[in-house]
Amino acid sequence: MIESKKIWTIDRPDEDAVNLLMTELGLPSVHAKILVSRGLQDVxxxxxxxxxxxxxxxxxYLLHDMAKSVERIKRAIESNEKITVYGDYDADGVTSVTVLSTALERLGANVDFAIPNRFEHGYGPNADLFKKLYESGTNLLITVDNGVSGLEAIAYANTVNMDVIVTDHHEMGDKLPDAxxxxxxxxxxxxxxxGELAGVGVAFKLACALLEEVPEDLYEIAAIGTVADxxxxxxxxxxxxxxxxxxxRMSKRPGIQALAKVSGxxxxxxxxxxxxxxxxxxxxAPGRLGSADDAVRLLKSENHAEAMMLAEQLDALNKERQGIVKGIAEEAEQAVVDMYGDDIPDVLVIGGEGWNPGVVGIVSSRLTEKYYRPSIVLCVDNETGIAKGSGRSIAGFDLFKELSKNADILPHFGGHEMAAGMSLSVLDIVALRTRLNSQAKDVLTEDMLIPQLQIDVPLTIGEIDVTVLEGLELLRPFGMSFEKPVFLIENLSSSSIRKIGAAKNHLKMELSDGTDTLDVIGFGDGELADAISPGAILSITGDLQVNEWNGRKKPQMLLEDLLSDQRQLFDLRGINEPGRWMSIVPAKGTAIVAFQESTIAHFTPLLKGAAIHQFGNSEIPKMDYIVLLDVPEDEEQLQELIKSTNPKRIYAHFYIPESKYFEGVPSREHFGWYYSFLKKRGTFDLANQVQELSKHKGWKIDTIYFMTKVFSELGFVKIENGLAIILEDADKKQLTESAAYQKRERQIELEKMLVYASYKELKKWFDDVCEQVVIREEQLWI
Known part of the structure; x- marks a missing residue:
């Protein structure tokens, strides 16, 4: 078995609704399935x-206070009052500033913009910054993408008769500012x-009202902020x-062209x-590290050289931001390891001195993604004794609600179900960590701590071709409330699996459903190449795209997750040197098992200290993976081993020092000649004369001993002090009544199936054995 990384929930769209859209609108089945799965069924x-x-x-003008706002702004323009557009430092904020300030400039307004510094002013209206703007001549201040929670700063503005128009889309508190x-x-x-406009969407609507038309060239700016938020x-x-x-896609705006170029x-x-x-x-990026002003200047620039210079600066800041995030994330992940080892708690609260508060939200997202736990990452300032940070959550743990239960130690916090920001005393970090983990016990179950994957577009390979995938442009854009589809293709077998990339850490497969094939790429999934056995039946999920190489286009899936319900069997037979196969056997979770004591003696020095468990002499630990070093004495031993360990993968080595299969069972003629030989002599000195007989007949010494043992078990001879002594008047018996004879036949049959059969035959044999174990288990419950 190959377990999926996430718990899959598969929603299969209604087939009748899919067929209706295909018939009435001429849509491909892929398009119809996506639409139906999103609740769009009416033609x-x-x-x-x-x-x-x-x-x-x-x-x-359907927006509250729109007419009042337009009248006040136009009055300000007519009297040449200074207007300041006050934004936020994220992408939604800077695009909001760009849209509204551009519209005001077209109306001839005396307009400037201001964006608070994340580190100096924090988020939203800031009374100190409002004061500076007033002192610089601002008469009318218009907030974009913020303001609805700025009670204190707006109250200050009223004391100096600076009018404030708030445009915002964030959650409103019980009390609104007196704007x-x-x-x-x-x-x-x-x-x-x-009601779901982004901040830039609200600014765009105000621009439409002011200009008395839709500023179509500003759609592209509004689109950026809408997607980013x-x-x-x-x-x-x-x-x-x-x-x-x-x-x-066809914009002549220097800022857009420059951003496209620097981002590749x-x-x-x-x-x-x-x-x-x-x-x-x-x-x-600039708002995370300092001032966001250059982002606005870039979007508003009308000069290509200036735009490229600003875009390169933003690109450099983004790389710097990425480096900072990488460093803090590594420290945060190491802190998790140091604090918890493999015993990860339900909620992670991690703090570090000197961490950049502008990026801890990204680091928190990474921790939550890696461990699938709610996480809070705090920047600790031991001089002030204050820790500031951000948190991200998972489904089922309302972060804002759970933080609200700790308001006594959180003087400042805000956010929503999935994300929040907060500040608290350094002395209260441990208390917050303890409390949140205690609260998590009441709301999170074990299953809720396993990442979920909602799959809503099951397909067959036959439904996929380049034309269909390129035609998905009709359904774009994908995003919140119209999510990008997660495609599922089931019951596939691999015709090719290999690791690719310089570090061999990526996976490339060619999968088939028996009729059609599909290329699959799994970035960072190279280890799966060692987990998928030949012929395994797989189900895969991921994103479909068109791959173009040397002018040829082919559909390709970018792998997100994979599973197989089958037990995986890996064939290590014939690879005598363990060093050649141990590298593909997981170091953790593997039990190495031998059935014969001589096998342990043989492999102990070769496996360099790895523990070898002997079946029957020691308890075999229940592991995910098992290596079968040699051949059991009978099928029942293998059944018992599989039943007790229930492994997901079996590595079949089946070492045999001497093959009984090729040696075979001595013929009846052999037994007949040897019995006549013993009867004529009466006694035969095995210890001293067996080599001479071996040379005379061309038989192996082991063959002579074997036949002697059979005769002994049948009561034809007795063995005393190395002599085989014939017993007169022995009852007539069949050779097959001998336990040794029966064992030899079983060994030959086992060798035939376990050692010399084809992989396909071996796999079927194991599947049958495992099925018998399952049937036996079920019978116990009847």
């Missing part, structure tokens, strides 16, 4: 979904039809991203993944 609904237009955009206006898609006094790709969000990517992204084939994994991180 007209699917048409609207696939062919969105700007008609889906809602009237911006001039608050534009929020989920405002309790509003009635906007779509992980809001649901539904309704307006979906159209903003879809249209933004379409325009971005083909501009004409950008997707939502390009925005989420290449463009977004570079716009996030």
């Amino acid at each position: 007209d609904e699917v048409k609207s979904f696939l062919h969105m237009s700007k008609d889906c955009l809602h009237d911006p 001039y206006a608050i534009i929020h898609p989920r405002h309790p006094e509003g009635d906007y039809p779509f 992980l809001v649901p790709l539904q309704d307006e969000n979906r159209f903003i991203v879809k249209e933004g990517i379409r325009r971005m 992204t083909e501009q004409n084939s950008m997707t939502e993944e390009s925005l989420g994994f290449t463009i977004g991180p570079r716009l996030n």
